[in-house]
Amino acid sequence: MGGSVSAVVSTGAKTLEDKVEYLLRRDRDAQRAFNDLAGRVSLLETESPRRLAELRGQMEEHVGRELTAALEVYRPLRIIGVVALVVGLGCVTAASLV
Secondary structure, eight states: OOOOOOOOOOOOOOSHHHHHHHHHHHHHHHHHHHHHHHHHHHHHHHHHHHHHHHHHHHHHHHHHHHHHHHHHHHHHHHHHHHHHHHHHHHHHHHHHHO
Protein backbone atom coordinates (compact mmCIF):
# COMPACT_ATOMS: atom_id res chain seq x y z
CA MET A 1 0.00 0.00 0.00
CA GLY A 2 1.33 3.38 -0.91
CA GLY A 3 0.00 6.82 -0.74
CA SER A 4 0.92 10.40 -0.54
CA VAL A 5 0.09 13.19 1.78
CA SER A 6 -0.40 16.76 0.73
CA ALA A 7 -1.25 19.83 2.72
CA VAL A 8 -1.79 23.51 2.17
CA VAL A 9 0.13 25.67 4.59
CA SER A 10 -1.03 29.19 5.16
CA THR A 11 0.78 31.98 6.88
CA GLY A 12 -0.51 33.80 9.88
CA ALA A 13 1.68 36.76 9.06
CA LYS A 14 0.13 40.18 9.47
CA THR A 15 2.86 42.46 8.22
CA LEU A 16 4.41 42.63 4.78
CA GLU A 17 7.85 41.79 6.19
CA ASP A 18 6.49 38.64 7.83
CA LYS A 19 4.81 37.62 4.59
CA VAL A 20 8.03 38.16 2.60
CA GLU A 21 10.02 36.20 5.19
CA TYR A 22 7.45 33.39 4.98
CA LEU A 23 7.67 33.34 1.19
CA LEU A 24 11.48 33.31 1.27
CA ARG A 25 11.43 30.44 3.77
CA ARG A 26 8.95 28.51 1.58
CA ASP A 27 11.14 29.20 -1.45
CA ARG A 28 14.22 27.82 0.36
CA ASP A 29 12.21 24.77 1.44
CA ALA A 30 10.98 24.23 -2.13
CA GLN A 31 14.51 24.59 -3.52
CA ARG A 32 15.85 22.14 -0.92
CA ALA A 33 13.09 19.65 -1.77
CA PHE A 34 13.77 20.10 -5.48
CA ASN A 35 17.51 19.58 -4.99
CA ASP A 36 16.84 16.45 -2.93
CA LEU A 37 14.54 15.13 -5.63
CA ALA A 38 17.05 15.98 -8.37
CA GLY A 39 19.74 14.14 -6.41
CA ARG A 40 17.56 11.05 -6.02
CA VAL A 41 16.68 11.08 -9.72
CA SER A 42 20.33 11.47 -10.66
CA LEU A 43 21.28 8.59 -8.37
CA LEU A 44 18.51 6.49 -9.88
CA GLU A 45 19.72 7.29 -13.40
CA THR A 46 23.29 6.25 -12.58
CA GLU A 47 22.47 3.23 -10.41
CA SER A 48 19.74 1.71 -12.60
CA PRO A 49 21.96 0.75 -15.57
CA ARG A 50 24.62 -0.64 -13.22
CA ARG A 51 22.06 -2.66 -11.27
CA LEU A 52 20.41 -3.83 -14.49
CA ALA A 53 23.78 -5.04 -15.82
CA GLU A 54 24.47 -6.80 -12.53
CA LEU A 55 21.08 -8.54 -12.57
CA ARG A 56 21.53 -9.46 -16.25
CA GLY A 57 24.87 -11.08 -15.40
CA GLN A 58 23.32 -13.00 -12.51
CA MET A 59 20.49 -14.19 -14.77
CA GLU A 60 22.92 -15.30 -17.48
CA GLU A 61 24.96 -17.23 -14.91
CA HIS A 62 21.81 -18.85 -13.52
CA VAL A 63 20.56 -19.86 -16.97
CA GLY A 64 24.01 -21.19 -17.86
CA ARG A 65 24.14 -23.31 -14.70
CA GLU A 66 20.62 -24.64 -15.24
CA LEU A 67 21.36 -25.47 -18.88
CA THR A 68 24.56 -27.29 -17.93
CA ALA A 69 22.70 -29.26 -15.25
CA ALA A 70 19.91 -30.15 -17.68
CA LEU A 71 22.43 -31.32 -20.29
CA GLU A 72 24.19 -33.46 -17.71
CA VAL A 73 20.89 -35.13 -16.83
CA TYR A 74 19.96 -35.51 -20.51
CA ARG A 75 23.33 -36.97 -21.62
CA PRO A 76 22.74 -40.57 -20.33
CA LEU A 77 19.33 -40.59 -21.99
CA ARG A 78 20.89 -39.55 -25.28
CA ILE A 79 23.49 -42.32 -24.99
CA ILE A 80 20.76 -44.89 -24.26
CA GLY A 81 18.81 -43.56 -27.26
CA VAL A 82 21.82 -43.94 -29.56
CA VAL A 83 22.44 -47.48 -28.30
CA ALA A 84 18.75 -48.35 -28.84
CA LEU A 85 18.89 -46.87 -32.35
CA VAL A 86 22.00 -48.89 -33.24
CA VAL A 87 20.45 -52.08 -31.83
CA GLY A 88 17.22 -51.38 -33.74
CA LEU A 89 19.09 -50.76 -37.00
CA GLY A 90 21.07 -53.90 -36.39
CA CYS A 91 17.89 -55.91 -35.84
CA VAL A 92 16.29 -54.49 -38.98
CA THR A 93 19.40 -55.19 -41.04
CA ALA A 94 19.66 -58.74 -39.67
CA ALA A 95 15.98 -59.33 -40.35
CA SER A 96 16.31 -58.15 -43.94
CA LEU A 97 19.29 -60.50 -44.48
CA VAL A 98 17.38 -63.52 -43.23
